[in-house]
Amino acid sequence: MANLMDYLDWRGDLTLDQAPFNEVDNLILAELSFVDFQGIVPGVGEGEGVPLAEAGEAFFARFPEGEKIDMGVLVPDVIPEMLGKMAASRRFGSVKLNCFTDHLDVGRGEQFAALTIETGDGLLYLSFRGTDDTLAGWKEDFELACMPEVPAQKKALRYVRDVAKQYPRRRLRLGGHSKGGNLAVYAGVFCPAAVQRRIEAVWSNDGPGFHEDLLDLPEHRRVAERIYSIVPKSSVVGMLLEHEEDYAVVDSDQLGFMQHDGFSWQVMGDHFVTLRQVTRQARLSDMALREWVRAMPVERREKFVAALFDVLSASGAVTLKDLKADSFKAAGAMVKAMKDLDKETRDGLLNFVGLLFKSNLLMTLEGIQEETEKRRAVRKKAAKKKEEEA
Template sequence: MGNILDYLDWRGDITFEQAPFNEVDNLILACFSYLELDGIRGIQDGNTLYLEELSENFFAEKKDEKIKAQTTFLKNIPELLRKMARSDRYRKCRVGGFVNEILSSEIQQFAAVTIELPDGTVYISFRGTDDTITGWKEDFNLSNGIVPSHKRALEYLEKEGRYIQSMLRIGGHSKGGNLAMYAALQCEEEIQEKILTVYDNDGPGFPEGFFYVRDTEKILKKVTRIIPEASVIGMLLTHQKEPVIIGSTQKGILQHDAFTWEIMGPSFIRKEGLTRKAETMDLRLHKWIDGMNEEQRAHLITELFSVLEATGAETIQQILDGGVKSLAAMAWRLDKLEPESKAMVQELITGLFASWLELLPMPELDKKRFLP
């Protein structure tokens, strides 16, 4: 078993003529949009570069110290590009249509890129959120309905889709999977006819009622939804498509990292269902979030993330690495919350960090507080 980097080592010499597009190729291209391609000439305004050319330009333009400064998840992305550029399978893909916009009024980012494959199809990749606490908060905030990123994803798909004559695959990881779903469901019928598959890789769902606005059956039958067995983000809100559940080398919430997803050959390792802890967490999330109005959900999310941010960590991994120190900071912040919020946030923290909490040498008082 391996991950997407191993897949490129194992099968990078196999062209799309020799083996057709598969679900692992999807995840590679979904993660490709995390690349910081700003400043790389030749991939905007209708221009394209072969992926091997793009790689040369990227590493000539970007300094090593900038790459090393990124989070654990993002540090793998340049290596993904290196391996793709050296592979027979990907090096002659053409890359274009790159956009990266900060929607400052809503404190959101939208980024997307288009990849033309040697098999004659095109994959439109929407960037998701990274492994920072801020990124997770953005995923949770999708529970409050349609955001500017959704509208930009729809505009992007319709603009690209009008002049692309090839059949399309659309996808993304995390928030990117949610954007892919929204754009595919809302775009004009002419573009929907071009869509082969929509890939939602552990993306959050939509508020209750979203799927009843218009006929969705045409697109839903083309959707492949993939989540790890301890998924949190991919179980948020409402989904109308049963997921493919897969294995990960990590535990708990760290399974959201796509580089931990287990692969054998051209496929992910299947699991029979969610872990018991993931099922419990899903029930907790729906218990609180589904019954709230927009204002109440926004307040709960703000309170939840104020507890996580009290640790001083920037990523989920840093919270876990902080051990008892992180727990003490979260407990201190919890005690500052109003009673109703405190009960809800405490239960959500218990669900999110169950595996980590069980291993911590915490005081008896904290055990009673956080562990059932």
């Protein structure tokens, strides 16, 4: 099956005038905000947009020719290659990039980055970066489960207001992958009504949901029909908390948690290959995680998240790459930090890790079984056809 990279080969020669913006374009632009355009693309209010081909050339000039660009432990390493294909294409090469912002505060556990793309069809796509390699970014992901609002959401809302002011007559698309999808929806719901009326679509690509009260607000109802939620068949991240029930389920060539990688989502023409619903194990995992969250009072959740990231950062690591680079030292520091926790918090951490491990294992096994049954069906069909021809 095909993916985002194949799509760029197929559709890269078609401008948005020739083939209108679609859900696959959305995910590509959502992934684009993972590129570090600091010093290349102007910030909000700092000047005119830069053609993507020019920005790509400046980005690649930072690295020795032929060097593999390391995006971190979990951010797909194929993103620079995607940027190269976009820069060489008629579809994306001449679109302009602007309003790049990248904020990281390790001490406060804050991570936020966004990019605005002038797509060439008269609209803007505001791309919110999802969870990157920083522990601060992961901490904010977990805080979504225990706080009514996290710093990145406030920054996303301010970003939409500022960009809308800078481009007063443009209609808007908002989108992101993972946490970026949550930020796009949050900003779309709470931006001023005048800005909200300019929003054409809000895309959440396997982004975590919200607490129940947000879905009942009039602000959400005003934009609900323009929110498009997409999750892979074994989604975990995108099924967390409450979310729009009218979501699309896409097929993936990965198993378990690895389906969160948007480059594993299957593409046919100008759309994703969709399924009727998420897998049975994804639904069970979703229920188990929700029950775990709901059973814990808000104060305990806050304490749990703080303890979890105290343990992870005990070695002095700032990113997941840091943890991986000196895993022996990191493991020793984390074990010591675990011992310093009270029993209730330590048991909670172990239960949570066990729940995630079990969920991933069961979804992986479910995926293997599904692939085995598919291959068996293909062989059976081929054998029947051969028999009929004989």
